[in-house]
Amino acid sequence: MKKLINKPEDVVVDAMRGIEAAHSGLVKAFYDPNYLIRADAPVQGKVALVSGGGSGHEPLHGGFVGMGMLDAACPGPVFTSPTPDQMLEASKAVNGGTGVLHIVKNYTGDCMNFEMAAELLSMEGVQVESVIINDDVAVQDSLYTAGRRGVGATVLVEKMAGAAAEQRRTLAEVAEVARKVNAHSRSMGMALTSCTVPHRGEPTFSLPDDEIEIGIGIHGEPGRRRVKIAPAAEIVPMLTEPVISDLALNSGDEVLAFVNGMGGTPSIELYIVYNELAKILAGHGVKIARNLVGSYITSLEMQGCSITLLRLDDELTQLWDAPVKTAALRW
Amino acid sequence: MKKLINKPEDVVVDAMRGIEAAHSGLVKAFYDPNYLIRADAPVQGKVALVSGGGSGHEPLHGGFVGMGMLDAACPGPVFTSPTPDQMLEASKAVNGGTGVLHIVKNYTGDCMNFEMAAELLSMEGVQVESVIINDDVAVQDSLYTAGRRGVGATVLVEKMAGAAAEQRRTLAEVAEVARKVNAHSRSMGMALTSCTVPHRGEPTFSLPDDEIEIGIGIHGEPGRRRVKIAPAAEIVPMLTEPVISDLALNSGDEVLAFVNGMGGTPSIELYIVYNELAKILAGHGVKIARNLVGSYITSLEMQGCSITLLRLDDELTQLWDAPVKTAALRW
Numbered sequence: 232m233k234k235l236i237n238k239p240e241d242v243v244v245d246a247m248r249g250i251e252a253a254h255s256g257l258v259k260a261f262y263d264p265n266y267l268i269r270a271d272a273p274v275q276g277k278v279a280l281v282s283g284g285g286s287g288h289e290p291l292h293g294g295f296v297g298m299g300m301l302d303a304a305c306p307g308p309v310f311t312s313p314t315p316d317q318m319l320e321a322s323k324a325v326n327g328g329t330g331v332l333h334i335v336k337n338y339t340g341d342c343m344n345f346e347m348a349a350e351l352l353s354m355e356g357v358q359v360e361s362v363i364i365n366d367d368v369a370v371q372d373s374l375y376t377a378g379r380r381g382v383g384a385t386v387l388v389e390k391m392a393g394a395a396a397e398q399r400r401t402l403a404e405v406a407e408v409a410r411k412v413n414a415h416s417r418s419m420g421m422a423l424t425s426c427t428v429p430h431r432g433e434p435t436f437s438l439p440d441d442e443i444e445i446g447i448g449i450h451g452e453p454g455r456r457r458v459k460i461a462p463a464a465e466i467v468p469m470l471t472e473p474v475i476s477d478l479a480l481n482s483g484d485e486v487l488a489f490v491n492g493m494g495g496t497p498s499i500e501l502y503i504v505y506n507e508l509a510k511i512l513a514g515h516g517v518k519i520a521r522n523l524v525g526s527y528i529t530s531l532e533m534q535g536c537s538i539t540l541l542r543l544d545d546e547l548t549q550l551w552d553a554p555v556k557t558a559a560l561r562w
Numbered sequence: 563m564k565k566l567i568n569k570p571e572d573v574v575v576d577a578m579r580g581i582e583a584a585h586s587g588l589v590k591a592f593y594d595p596n597y598l599i600r601a602d603a604p605v606q607g608k609v610a611l612v613s614g615g616g617s618g619h620e621p622l623h624g625g626f627v628g629m630g631m632l633d634a635a636c637p638g639p640v641f642t643s644p645t646p647d648q649m650l651e652a653s654k655a656v657n658g659g660t661g662v663l664h665i666v667k668n669y670t671g672d673c674m675n676f677e678m679a680a681e682l683l684s685m686e687g688v689q690v691e692s693v694i695i696n697d698d699v700a701v702q703d704s705l706y707t708a709g710r711r712g713v714g715a716t717v718l719v720e721k722m723a724g725a726a727a728e729q730r731r732t733l734a735e736v737a738e739v740a741r742k743v744n745a746h747s748r749s750m751g752m753a754l755t756s757c758t759v760p761h762r763g764e765p766t767f768s769l770p771d772d773e774i775e776i777g778i779g780i781h782g783e784p785g786r787r788r789v790k791i792a793p794a795a796e797i798v799p800m801l802t803e804p805v806i807s808d809l810a811l812n813s814g815d816e817v818l819a820f821v822n823g824m825g826g827t828p829s830i831e832l833y834i835v836y837n838e839l840a841k842i843l844a845g846h847g848v849k850i851a852r853n854l855v856g857s858y859i860t861s862l863e864m865q866g867c868s869i870t871l872l873r874l875d876d877e878l879t880q881l882w883d884a885p886v887k888t889a890a891l892r893w
Contacts (some may be wrong), residue, residue, distance in 0.1 A: 233754040233830035237793040239583035249833030252840040289829035423564040462568040497825040500566035502580030509583040
């Protein structure tokens, strides 16, 4: 295993210290339990957004802490849920008096632990709403999931619900935005290569030199099928058509098109994928009104990509365009 | 070879079309010869910045076209210099009447072709200045270079000279800023893995499973030495100490610290590297006043990183902080 790390058991804390050192104006880090919060938290009168999950998906979630997006992120061990005490302490640290929204990717451990944290917070009188993200059309259930997995839509939910919170909408309203973004988003990913979890030291799965996995999960969970490596012009439709179909997109619809790198994919390849995606959508008469191209929800050093489409309306477009200032996303 | 591409010979144009489709508000693309320009070019009365080089280093340079940075980028074939006609046409397209600055990484082909383009432009009455970037302390000469290679400082030069041009400084003044940034910057990189040039289809070099290359070039050129894989806490000093020494940094100096990913390196590892870098600089009494962490000058899907330090003064800090709006860098 070749990685730029120290001891495998120190990966999460070492990276948190790096984020803290690099972005001290944006975030504050707390350890044991581990969480990152906005440097100016708690923001009084603003609904607080808290997310988290296993590490290894960076910049998700710590890179999205800041104005216009998350108030706190709870990083678990690599590919392993954070614990309820992380979510509890983070939520209390950022609660501005108007409640906390938990944004939870649909994995069994994350759901269970966020639910427990929400119960503990309720007992302490903190108002909590939870939104489960489940946008991956690849498989119905998976190794770690009952129901669809939460993937790329998480980034969009965090951005748009974050913008709604900045407008001082109520907890119920911000949760409504988050659910709407999730409901109108679908994703599918693929892998060219596996990834290696540091404390295991061996690739999560093996993929022959001439094969790729269509429908991969962000922890290397199996997808729909393996196929021979093919040109981007053939691979991108395998990801996009199921998304278009599941989202029931029609000619004239406007979408946000998000091409995401899995961590080890260079920018040049992501733009080649985007070019194919744009052609497919044009063929369906679907207009890309907004887009995002980059590695925002990753699987360590896995090579591959995912495509997320979100059906836009005026409200969501405005929330997307609203200012954001985080380590990984800013405008 | 597993990559998200179509035909190897179409990689550059397919990626340009993707950039054009994704960022039509920011850039316009031209083909045959290939170049990207600011959507609002030419900006009358502003010195125009033109850069370019082999493709495979994205987001450099096309991702840096826009307000506050480059006016045009000329992408050559992967790891191969663009041709003088690309630079000529791009320069003419963005010339706002006050001259053009060519920002050239120190590789033999780039230098020769930019020089020829500058001569042709002079014959057409366009004022041109050229700045050669040569910040890599790893080796004195290399496979493709007489003298030091141009690497990470290129990003900083493009940002700061771009800001100076936005302030409507003269061509001589903008060139002076570019030379100053280069003179005060030093870099060194390392690779965990090789990369594969699409039209070759085989890795550029081979590296045993337990070895890394210290001082690697951005085209996979040999570095200083190969060592066994080691913890980040041992690798980062191998890159940083030669940079500190060559830059003659002293206690009390302020720097911009740039941790760059080589294309296949996940964000979590870059922040672990940043954490080690911050500790080393603190040990020298050097203050990190600004930083940049991400994959900005890459070598296709190579895993590894480079570290660039730039000695800051008030002028350079202000130029760094000035607004920028490009596909890959914005604030």
